[in-house]
Amino acid sequence: MTVAIAAIYRFGNIKRLTSSLAVLIAVTLITYFTSLPALATTNIAALGANDRALTEEQQQFEEDLKLTPDGSHYSGLEHVEQTTAEQMPVDNETIEQSIRDYAGDSVTIGVASGSVRLTGRVKDKDTAHDLVEQTKSIPGVREVTFNIGLDNKAS
Numbered sequence: 001m002t003v004a005i006a007a008i009y010r011f012g013n014i015k016r017l018t019s020s021l022a023v024l025i026a027v028t029l030i031t032y033f034t035s036l037p038a039l040a041t042t043n044i045a046a047l048g049a050n051d052r053a054l055t056e057e058q059q060q061f062e063e064d065l066k067l068t069p070d071g072s073h074y075s076g077l078e079h080v081e082q083t084t085a086e087q088m089p090v091d092n093e094t095i096e097q098s099i100r101d102y103a104g105d106s107v108t109i110g111v112a113s114g115s116v117r118l119t120g121r122v123k124d125k126d127t128a129h130d131l132v133e134q135t136k137s138i139p140g141v142r143e144v145t146f147n148i149g150l151d152n153k154a155s
Contacts, residue, residue, distance in 0.1 A: 067125065071153040074128040078144045080136045089114070089140030102134050107148070114142035121149040 066076040090098075092111040099109050099116065107120035116135055122128050128148040135144050 063129075071150065073147060073149055074125055075147040076145075078132060078136055078146075080141050080143060090138065091140070095138050095140055098138050099135050103131055107131065114140050116141055116144045118144065118146040118148060121151060124150055124152040
């Protein structure tokens, strides 16, 4: 209150004080609302967590999220740990052929720079899960994106 009285005395004009306060409030609001997206970002520590850091219940919940609500599709994105020095990464064609040997003709495979995309249909969720895990085990695969239809809906 004292600051306001001193400001009125200093400025001598209420109009000037009002416009100054309006500008100050506007700047404060703009600063606050432009910083909200930064405050709402994902927890950075969680981005580095791997499957070994999750409890079994969390892993099961994460696995359940890969199914569509009606249980007819298994989809998601899996990142793969770096290939170790003992494992020589293979080229895209070799990755594709390795997956083809396991998946058969019912799955369409796309490979680019170690990123694999799997689409198509398989028997059930377990087969789809095994296909993704098998793909992740190939040296040189960096990530696997999958959207696989299930002939037998998961419950």
